[in-house]
């Protein structure tokens with residue numbers, strides 16, 4: 618079975634977004650499949666952030682319906698997608714607390730023991746154990762972005778909307794961040810990755826979309842997707858969140 622044969626994880630049909638009298642975009646249909654990685658490109662102001670926020674249920678649209686696993690949703694209602702779809706801003710909003718506390722924030726509903734174990738796993742997963750006790754606000758931009766990815770990972774989302782996660786990063790921070798994005802993709806998380814510099818990011822994805830002149834187009838991929846990861850080896854011995862919480 619190919620991605621196209623399945624009920625989409627998230628789909629939007631007949632989408633129109635206006636700001637005042639100006640129509641920012643009109644999109645007939647966009648479907649994101651479970652486990653699929655897509656790149657979203659477009660010039661400054663094309664509407665990438667706005668589209669991602671609509672898909673995350675954080676912003677209303679003027680026309681159109683959003684479907685999650687085939688079920689219609691009312692957009693613009695905070696929490697309508699729970700933790701299943703997570704939008705990550707380019708400049709992650711981290712709390713004025715330790716990295717560990719930041720990672721544990723979304724796990725308050727779990728017992729201390731289970732949450733603590735999950736935080737330990739997130740630190741190992743992201744390779745950021747050495748920063749566990751640091752105040753998250755004192756970290757570099759690249760470190761903050763990786764903490765934000767780890768903080769999303771602990772929630773085990775089905776779709777992550779990543780809004781320019783590598784903007785203003787040097788090549789080392791970019792590789793470290795993309796390593797975690799690749800890890801998420803390999804673990805089956807669907808990703809919509811928005812960026813300007815396509816050279817690095819398009820190695821990771823299955824599809825490439827461009828928002829231009831108010832419409833969304835699908836582009837042919839210039840490079841073979843899913844080439845082998847560079848960087849740390851993936852630790853496949855870590856149990857998944859579902860394995861822990863269901864134990």
Ligand SMILES: Nc1ncnc2c1ncn2[C@@H]1O[C@H](COP(=O)(O)OP(=O)(O)OP(=O)(O)O)[C@@H](O)[C@H]1O
Pocket residue numbers: 636641659660661662663664665666667668
């Ligand atoms: N709340 C708002 N009210 C009015 N106009 C807005 C609002 N939010 C965004 N816009 C406008 O909509 C357009 C698209 O903005 P958006 O941030 O979605 O673009 P983008 O593609 O993410 O740009 P960038 O690459 O700079 O991040 C811009 O012209 C912006 O000024």
Ligand SMILES: [Mg+2]
Pocket residue numbers: 665666667780
């Ligand atoms: Mg933007």
